[in-house]
Amino acid sequence: MCAGDRMAFVDDRTRLLLMHFVSTCWLLKRSGVAAGIIVATTNASFCICLASVPARENNMKRLLCLLFLLSFGIPRFVTASDSLKSAQLxxxxxxxxxxxxxxxxxxxxVLKHPLREQVENLPEIRALLNGPQMEQAKLPLGLFEAQLGMHWDEAVAAITHGGLCVGVDRDMEGFVVLSQADKLQTLVKLRKFIFQLVPGASTENTPGNPVRKREYKGVKSYEIGGTTIAALGTTLLVTNKRALAERVMDLHLESGQECLATQPRFQAALQQRGEASAAWGYFDMVAMRDRETFAAMTAGKTDNIVAEFLLGGLLSTLQHTPYGVLNLEATAQRVAVSVSVPQDADWAGELREYYFGPGGKGSAPAPLQLEHTLFTVVAYRDMSQMWLRAGDLMTESANDDLAQADTQLTTFFSGKDFGEDILGSLGPQMQLIAVRQDLEDVLPRPAIKLPAFALVFQMKDPETTKREFRRVFQSFIGFLNVVGAMEGNPQFDLDMEQHGDAQLVTATYVPDQGEESSTKAKINFNFSPAVAFQGDRFVLSSTTQLARQIANIPKTQAAPTPGLNAAVRLHADALQRVLADNQAQLVAQNMLEEGNSKEEAEAAIGLLLQGMTFFRESSVKLGTTDGNLNLRLELQLAKEHPGE
Known part of the structure; x- marks a missing residue:
């Protein structure tokens, strides 16, 4: 078959899928939209990656690309019986x-997704897809379809008809890929296609043949550059270790042997496979802790206070948990990945009680609900206990740095101990919120427009804490005025106000004479810091307006979610508006850093802003339920393009 005949196999449906994948990758490269990687993942068009390997490269790389991408689709629902059958090999x-x-x-x-057409119709994407990258992707795809004798998606469906699994072996330090095809003839065609990619390859052990034919207990296999390929009936076997291939063949030929399916930890993990999961995975944490590298990662001590704040409780769990389970869910509206590990509150002990709370019952507060919210972060962390126990939680060098910081902070807070008196006056429930600022009617207006943000805490002794924090805030503003005067920055004007039942201490920049109506003011004018005291609520805000908005929210807005330890939520629409507010500055930055012309920079930033309209929000949640510690990452897509 000539190249032209092979190209005939590439129909409009394939072209649409290729366009979708290539355009998403380009969007990632040019605009840095991290969420776009989800779209790229769900394409699952394996021959595109195969095409990205230049012809001059070793053809073994093409083979590995093919095998990898055969295992990269997101499937229909799997069942426990299917999992046990696969694990028996x-x-x-x-x-x-x-x-x-x-x-x-x-x-x-992906092909039927309501957003696909809008993505493909973006002018920048259309221009890209008429370039050489698209042409490069067509040839190997045509070769694959020609050899299999069917459309590429039908071929993939045939090769992975009964499911596909991947395993990593501890003893032989190798990997195994098993793919259940619809019939043996499909695997024969696939083998011929692979041999086409390897110059001089044949099924016989002839001189100069890069493929070595072997036989073990009547099962034939082919070794190409250290990779063994065999057909176990209608099951495709691929592994990088010959001994591992023989072990799998033994399990195939004789049932009833010790295998993964007979291991108690795997059997327990199988019960946690989500019913709605598109794919799932198992990790033997006991075996992983025996590995020197992994053991060092979970040694129990961190090297800085931020890492301890974020990961401390996870380290305690990973030191004891027997296994981990990963579940993947995918629909037209969202993609979610969750990781679960068994957990016992006693594993944290008193040392890391600050992370999960007494008896592991600590819960993060409900996030505040405000208009134009960019992101919210809520968490349960007893920061006072974490700070006071730092000597046992952190490395020696980190504790040296912390001791120096503690001395400076104690001086700043007029001799009060930072860990015991200052952090100890705040409850463990905390949150950070950021919102887009509407500066349209504000003068002077900064040229670069930043979001406003605020930290919200609960005070244990409101009357005492209010007096102390009010004094510290006023002293800090005075210090900033002294430093600002030396550096030529505008000065703050302090004030106090009563807003409902909240008391606010505010600071507002005073513009220089003649700059009162400026629309290109310094970045400083994004800030009008304030502290607010409302009952037992304490707010430290970057702007007075945000402090007032938070004070307007009833304290009984929502109860904490039981078992929720921490959560982050990012709203794509607000992020898109924040970037649009600074579009001119982003274009200038792109021209400076990328060396683009103004037109090219405007196109790149415009594509970034358009691309973000395809997403709704993303979130990360950490919590405990039914004796498990769960980490869930979720990306929600827009149901339809806002412009449609």
Whole structure:
């Protein structure tokens, strides 16, 4: 078959999928939209990655790309019986196991997604897809379809008809890929396609043949550059270790042997496979802790206070938990990944009680609900206990730095101990909120417009804490005025106000004479810092307006979610507006850093802003339920393009 005949296999449906994948990758590169990686993942068009390997490179790389991408689709739902069947062919020393089904369902999901057409119709994407990258992707795809004799998505469905799984073996330090095809003839065609990519390859052990034919207990296999490929009936076996291939063949030929499916930890993990999961994975944490590198990562001590704040409780759990389970969910509106590990509150002990609370019952507060919210962060952390126990929680060098900081902070707070008196006056429930500022009617107006943000705490002794924090805030503003005067910055004007039942102490920049109506003021004018005291609520805000907005929210707005330890939520619409507010500055920055012309920079930033309208929000949640510690990451897509 000539190249022209092969190209005939590439129809409009394939072109649309290729366009979607290439355009998403370009969007990531040019505009840095991290969320776009989800779209790229769900394409599952494996021959594109194959095409990215230049012809001059070793053809073995093409083979590895193919095998990797065959295992990269997001499947239909898997069942426990399917998982056990697959695990029966995995050695008992398997420490990582991941199972997926055919990528056909997710390919159909992408092709029929309501946002696909809008993405492809972006002018910048259209221009890109008429370039050489698209042409480069067509040839290997045509070769693949020609050899398999069917459209590429039908071929992938046939190769992975009964599911696909991947395992990593601890003892032999190798990997195994198993793919259940619809029939043996499909695997024969696939083998011929792979051999086409390897110059001089044949099925016989002839001189100069880069493929070595082997046989073990009647099972034929082919070794190409250290990678073994075999057909176990209609199951494709791929592994990088010959001994591992023979172990899998033994399990295939003789049932009833020790294997992954017979391991108690795997059996327990299988019960936590989500019913709505598109794919799932298992990790043997006991075996992983035996590895020197992993043991060092979970040694129990961190090297800075921020890492301890974020990860301390996770380290305590990873030191004891027997296994981990990963579940992946995908629909037209969202993609979610969750990781669960068994947890016992006693594992944290008194040392890290600050992280989960007494008996592991601590809960983060409900996030505040404000208009134009950019992001919210809520968490349960007893910062006073964390600070006071730092000597046992952190490394020696980190404690040296912390001791120096503690001395300086104690001086700043007029001799009061920072860990015991200052942090100890605040409750463990805290949150950070950021909102887009509406500066349209504000003068002077800063040229660069930043979001406003605020920290919200609960005071244990409101009357005492209010007096102390009010004094400290006023002293701090005075200090900033002294430093600002030396550096030529505008000065703050202090004030106090009563807003409902809240008392506010505010600071506002005084513009220089003649700058009162400026629309290109210094970045300083994004800030009008304030502290607010409302009952037992304490607010430290970057702007007076945000402090007032928070004071307007009833304290009984919502109760904490039981078991929720921490959560982050980012709203894409507000982020898009914040970037749009600073579009001129972003264009100038792009021209400076990327060396683009003004037109090119405007196109890149415009694409970034348009791309963000395809997303709704993203979130990360950490919590405990039913004896498990759960980490969930979720990306929600827009149901339809706002411009449609």
């Amino acid at each position: 995995m050695p008992e020393s398997t420490i990582v196991f991941a199972e997926i089904d055919s990528p056909k369902a997710i390919i159909d999901l």
